[in-house]
Amino acid sequence: MVPTAYYLILAAMLFSIGIAAFLIKRNVITIFISIELMLNAVNLTFVAFAHMWHQVSGQIFVFFVMVVAAAEAAVGLAIVLSIFRTRKTLNVDEIDLMKS
Amino acid sequence: MQLALFLVFGALALGGALNLLLQRHPIYSALSLVVVMMSLAVLYWSLGAEFLAAAQVIVYSGAIMVLFVFVIMLLNAGKEEHTQGSRAAYSVGFPGVAAIFCLLSFVFLSERGALMSTDIGGDLSSAVDNIAQLSAMLFTRQLLPFEVTSVLILVAILGAVVLARKEQ
Amino acid sequence: MTSMPWSTIWLIPLLPFVGFLINGTLGRRLPRNVVGAVALLFTALPAGLVAWLWVTMCAAEAPRSFVSEIRPNGFDWIAITGFHVNFAFAVDHLTLIMLAVVTGVGFLIHIYSVGYMGHEEGYWRYFAYLNLFMFFMSVLVLAANFLLLFVGWEGVGLASYLLIGFYFKKSSAANAGKKAFIVNRIGDFGFLLAMFLLIAHFGSLSFKEVFAVLTQNPQWQQQGAHFLPAIALLLLLGAAGKSAQIPLYIWLPDAMEGPTPVSALIHAATMVTAGVYMVARCHPLFDSSPFAMMVVAVIGAATALFAASIGMVQNDIKRVLAYSTISQLGYMFMACGVGAYAAGIFHLLTHAFFKALLFLAAGSVIHALSGEQDMRNMGGLRTRTPITFWTMSAGVFAIAGIPPFAGFFSKDEILYRTFTSTNPLHIVLWLVGLLTAGMTSFYMFRLWFKTFFGNAKFERTELENHASAVHARSRTNLMMEAEPNEDQAECPHGVHESPWIMLLPLVVLAILSIVGGWVGIPAALGGNNGMERFLDPVFASNTTGEAAATVGHGLELALAFISVLAALAGFYFAYVSYYKKPGTASTLAARNPTAYSLVKNKYLVDEFYGAYLITPLLMFTRGILELMVELGLVNGSAAAAGATTRGFAWIARKQISGNIRSYAGWLAIGAAAVITAMIFGDALKALL
Numbered sequence: 007m008v009p010t011a012y013y014l015i016l017a018a019m020l021f022s023i024g025i026a027a028f029l030i031k032r033n034v035i036t037i038f039i040s041i042e043l044m045l046n047a048v049n050l051t052f053v054a055f056a057h058m059w060h061q062v063s064g065q066i067f068v069f070f071v072m073v074v075a076a077a078e079a080a081v082g083l084a085i086v087l088s089i090f091r092t093r094k095t096l097n098v099d100e101i102d103l104m105k106s
Numbered sequence: 107m108q109l110a111l112f113l114v115f116g117a118l119a120l121g122g123a124l125n126l127l128l129q130r131h132p133i134y135s136a137l138s139l140v141v142v143m144m145s146l147a148v149l150y151w152s153l154g155a156e157f158l159a160a161a162q163v164i165v166y167s168g169a170i171m172v173l174f175v176f177v178i179m180l181l182n183a184g185k186e187e188h189t190q191g192s193r194a195a196y197s198v199g200f201p202g203v204a205a206i207f208c209l210l211s212f213v214f215l216s217e218r219g220a221l222m223s224t225d226i227g228g229d230l231s232s233a234v235d236n237i238a239q240l241s242a243m244l245f246t247r248q249l250l251p252f253e254v255t256s257v258l259i260l261v262a263i264l265g266a267v268v269l270a271r272k273e274q
Numbered sequence: 275m276t277s278m279p280w281s282t283i284w285l286i287p288l289l290p291f292v293g294f295l296i297n298g299t300l301g302r303r304l305p306r307n308v309v310g311a312v313a314l315l316f317t318a319l320p321a322g323l324v325a326w327l328w329v330t331m332c333a334a335e336a337p338r339s340f341v342s343e344i345r346p347n348g349f350d351w352i353a354i355t356g357f358h359v360n361f362a363f364a365v366d367h368l369t370l371i372m373l374a375v376v377t378g379v380g381f382l383i384h385i386y387s388v389g390y391m392g393h394e395e396g397y398w399r400y401f402a403y404l405n406l407f408m409f410f411m412s413v414l415v416l417a418a419n420f421l422l423l424f425v426g427w428e429g430v431g432l433a434s435y436l437l438i439g440f441y442f443k444k445s446s447a448a449n450a451g452k453k454a455f456i457v458n459r460i461g462d463f464g465f466l467l468a469m470f471l472l473i474a475h476f477g478s479l480s481f482k483e484v485f486a487v488l489t490q491n492p493q494w495q496q497q498g499a500h501f502l503p504a505i506a507l508l509l510l511l512g513a514a515g516k517s518a519q520i521p522l523y524i525w526l527p528d529a530m531e532g533p534t535p536v537s538a539l540i541h542a543a544t545m546v547t548a549g550v551y552m553v554a555r556c557h558p559l560f561d562s563s564p565f566a567m568m569v570v571a572v573i574g575a576a577t578a579l580f581a582a583s584i585g586m587v588q589n590d591i592k593r594v595l596a597y598s599t600i601s602q603l604g605y606m607f608m609a610c611g612v613g614a615y616a617a618g619i620f621h622l623l624t625h626a627f628f629k630a631l632l633f634l635a636a637g638s639v640i641h642a643l644s645g646e647q648d649m650r651n652m653g654g655l656r657t658r659t660p661i662t663f664w665t666m667s668a669g670v671f672a673i674a675g676i677p678p679f680a681g682f683f684s685k686d687e688i689l690y691r692t693f694t695s696t697n698p699l700h701i702v703l704w705l706v707g708l709l710t711a712g713m714t715s716f717y718m719f720r721l722w723f724k725t726f727f728g729n730a731k732f733e734r735t736e737l738e739n740h741a742s743a744v745h746a747r748s749r750t751n752l753m754m755e756a757e758p759n760e761d762q763a764e765c766p767h768g769v770h771e772s773p774w775i776m777l778l779p780l781v782v783l784a785i786l787s788i789v790g791g792w793v794g795i796p797a798a799l800g801g802n803n804g805m806e807r808f809l810d811p812v813f814a815s816n817t818t819g820e821a822a823a824t825v826g827h828g829l830e831l832a833l834a835f836i837s838v839l840a841a842l843a844g845f846y847f848a849y850v851s852y853y854k855k856p857g858t859a860s861t862l863a864a865r866n867p868t869a870y871s872l873v874k875n876k877y878l879v880d881e882f883y884g885a886y887l888i889t890p891l892l893m894f895t896r897g898i899l900e901l902m903v904e905l906g907l908v909n910g911s912a913a914a915a916g917a918t919t920r921g922f923a924w925i926a927r928k929q930i931s932g933n934i935r936s937y938a939g940w941l942a943i944g945a946a947a948v949i950t951a952m953i954f955g956d957a958l959k960a961l962l
Contacts (some may be wrong), residue, residue: 010221011214013149015114018210020142020202023123027135029199032188035178036132036932039139042170043123046146046179049158049309057153060223062239065155066248069240072165073255077262083177084269086228091273092179102932199939205946213953 013054020047034086034098038079045075111152121143132183143167204246256257283327283363286320287416290408293317301398313401317384317408319658321377328370351421359479364418367808371619372415372551375626378716379543382779385534386634390641393569400440400533407433411544415551419480420469423552427465427516427583430545431458436541438532447628450528459523461515465770468508475501485558494930495562506559506566509552510573517549518600519577524880525574530592537592542599542629547622550606554615557813561613571611571697575706578604580877582713586720587863587874590647591636594721597675599629601710605688608703614691616809620794621684623805627790628672630682635666638772638780640724648723654730658769661777663726668784670722672791674715675841680791682841686709686834687794693833708840713845718857723852809867 024044031037049068056064086096093101121139129135129183143166150159214221293316301309352359365373384404410433414426432888439451469479476484486492494502513519518526529541540546553560553896554571578601585597602625609618640647642659656663661710672679674688689711693704771777794805851858863870872878929940951958 007223007268008109008152009218009223011218012112012116013153014214014221015211016119016149018207018214019120020123021173021210022207023127024119025203025206025938026200027127029124029195029203029935029942030127031135033132033183034936035174035181036135037128039126039132039135039174042166043139043142044124046143046166049162050146050149053153053158055148056155062243063239064241065236068155069161069244070251071254072161073223073259075691076165076170079173079257080123080262080266081269083173084219084266085159087181087270094184101884101934104930104932106133111280115635193936195933195935195939197943199935200941202939202944204943204948209946209949209953 010054010058014051017050018049020044020050032097032099034089034101035083035095037098038082038086042075042079045071046100108152112149113120115148118142118157130185132178133175136171136178139174140167140171145169154236157240212250281325282884283365284417284553286323286377287314287349287412288395289323290405290412291320293405294402294409297398297402301402303857304398306392306397309398309401313405314381314388315383316405317377317381317852320408320412321381323353324370324373324377331365331370339683346613355574356477357473358562359419359421361422362418363416363422364481365416366555368551369415371623371809372626373412375547375623376408376411376544379626380539380607380629382782383535383543383630383634386538386637386779387533389535390637390774392533398441400437402438403433404439404536404539407437407540409543411548414548418482419478420472420484421479421911424465424469427512427548427552430540430548431455431516432868434529434540436531437536440532440536446533447531450525450531454525454529455524455573457522457646458515461512461522463507464515466509468505468512471501471505471508471741481555488558488562502559502586503563505564506556507569507731509556509559510566510570513549513553513607514573515549516552517546517603517607519549519573519604521582522696523577523581523600525611527593527596527876530596532589534592534633537596538630538633538637541596541601541866542633543626546599546603547606547626550603550610550622553607553610554619554813557610557615560610561827567611567613568697568699569611570609572699574604574607574609574611575703575710576604577601577712578608579706579713580604582710582717583873584876586713586717587870589649590724591639591649591652591721592633592647592803594649594717595629595632595636597631598718601714602629602804603675603708605707607686608692608707609688612692612695612697612700612703613690614695615813617684617687617691619809620805621688624672624680624684624787624790627783628669628679629664629788630957631669631780632673634776634780634783635669636664638662638776639666641772641776642769648720649724652725653728654726656726658838660902661771662780665777665780667722668787671717672787674718674844675711675837676715678788678791680787680789683791683794685814685907686837689837690830690833696830698939699841708837711837712840712844715841716848719845719848720852727853730753830960 023045024040024047027040027043028037031040035096049071052064052068056062060072089101090096095101119142122138124144125138126135126142129138143162147159147162147167150156150162291314295313296316297304297309301312302734304312351361352356384401387400387404391397394400408431408432410426412426414423414430417423417426435451435455438454439448441447442451472479472484476487478484478487501598511522515522526541526546530537532540560570581597581604583599585594585601588594588597602621606618606621606625609615609621639652639655639659639662642655642662643652646652668679672681679685689704689707692700694700698702791810851862875881929936
């Protein structure tokens, strides 16, 4: 008999760690990984609520999140490859051509 | 007993996440994320979402993370350097993170009563099991999003192929 | 039949306005004769309407005056509780005389202008402005309330500015136009203040209502209410600006920069008489304040003497006539100041005839000499331009006051009324008037002798130089519609008489200058005093003039004899100085160099104004307003606004660093803020 709140707090912790990782890390691939961590935390939240309210829509949403995460990971890593080819670096601090 | 399950695998997930944060080499971060995902799969199963647990293991950690590992090894990403990037990330970001965590915890803890408790196992409905329920919803009422996501995957494939192609 | 003219009164101003619109918008593309025909048509029609009006109103059963609203139920202009102003025209006998002058003399001058301005560029512009002037002057004369009169007042000032600065490429003309307008504005300020006082104390601006209130409150005059002289003096300030009296006369001599027909129409016959008309129209207000009337009379007399003295030593023929106009206007004001309003209006009428004639004839002389205006270079034109000579002589004799020409009767009437008035200074004023009459006669005959008699002082080669200079002015626009050959045909070498189109109005005006005074021959000289009786309905409440009626005819005959003597004395001095012994004047001038140069330079009034009024004003404007307010405040605040925006933009720009992590940091904070708003939104709203 685990209170649902515990699951939710775990998800919140994972989410925060994901954002922190995003802010700290300098490797662009690691940043992508932290995004995946955040998405997983959200998935956990959805599943917990689906279980609490006995609705299956939460799980369907998780399903879609997984699909979209997959697509996003594929395209994102392809972009990282192109950037690596031109800039020869994976350090996100050096990829700042968009600055004003 | 259920609490122990939750605590063990919750701790595992947290540990993996912290390891992700603290490791310098991206490959270790990727592998830590695999650990997190596996733990989360167990937690999904304990919340009655067996299909999702399976999908998590197969698709998420089995395919997506493998893709990440492939790219890391392809690009031969090494240890991270210490470059001074932006001060805004630290000075503004961390308070933001802290604020988000505190807010969410506050809400969840204060609504503890309304959030009730969970029982392990598939007690969504005793009549049908999880996959049947999911597919009943997915292929009837959510058919359009389902088809659209398949198109989305197609587009992603095309995009990835085009973007990653070597220039001639 | 009887109702027709009264419902179509508003056509009298409207027709010239239509002419202005046509010539103003299409005139540039129309051929010259169409432009002239349009202008003449839209001036002749009002003249015809005025003639019809005369016939109707002189009929036996016609009312003495009436007010006509533009629409049967009245056309409101300002309608608020407690204050009401209509668009309303009123006609009484005074209006009839003014309308006759405006439309009649105006029409003659339009005819003259067709010939005089035939070579000028901007022909269409000239006639458009002239029609505009006719419109505004008609509105001024027909107005039934102060506000509508003020509309006409301002409008004629505008038309005057446009026409004085007609040759706008000459900086002296443009400056003269500006000077006229600005000085007029000072007078208008007085007029506006008078109107405000009228609204405050009388509650209305309509003539009928104001005068009715005034008669209903005789205690105001007995108690010496201060606002009555104040209103009268402020109105006088306005009139002084418009009619070129001391201290606001300085614009009129400079206004001679405009074309000569403009000087004839606006600065002799009509616009400058608007001040006199206004004083005559508001005579109940002036009658109620003896102090104001004294001021009016003194200013009129002083101006008359002052201007005549300057006119005696001027060399430009138009300037002499300009100062003569100022002087004659002084006579009219003096007449109004002693209560002889009918005499003042009578002189206005005759002055319109002979002054317009003099200006037009001077224009003919200038045209004959291809642009020469300096009298020292004229002479002997009597034989070369006979018709101009004879018509101008009629004008000269009229203004000098030689019987039986028109000027004698009107001027004599003024002098007689001044002498017999109840004004404490009446003897002094009469003496000043007499002296001025002598000086007027002197300088007019001086002009006459110098222009038409003696040896020709102009050289043929000088004439040709002048010709090319004058016509170069009109040839600056290569797209002139006139055929190039016309110039050489019209202005052959040497002096020539003007074309008939210019001479016809001269002849008509000359006839009027001779017979025009016969409508007002006083009883003492065998007439029936027609003018005064005609204006009785208007000035009937005037009591100061009636006191003179009890004096016998003998005094009047004696005074008339004395004024004729003064005129003949002036003629004699001019004859001696300029005909018999032509060097007399210059030797006199050489013996009194300081006095001569002082008078010649107009007593340095312009320089005085410049040093004591204009220079401090310019210093204030440039130093304080321009430097501090304009540059400091206005420019400074604009620059500050720009700098602030740029500062904020500089701060904002630092966000766009291109660094993903900083973006993420800001995202995190933003997300936290949104979550806070979502969770605590209701509580926050309740708190606020």
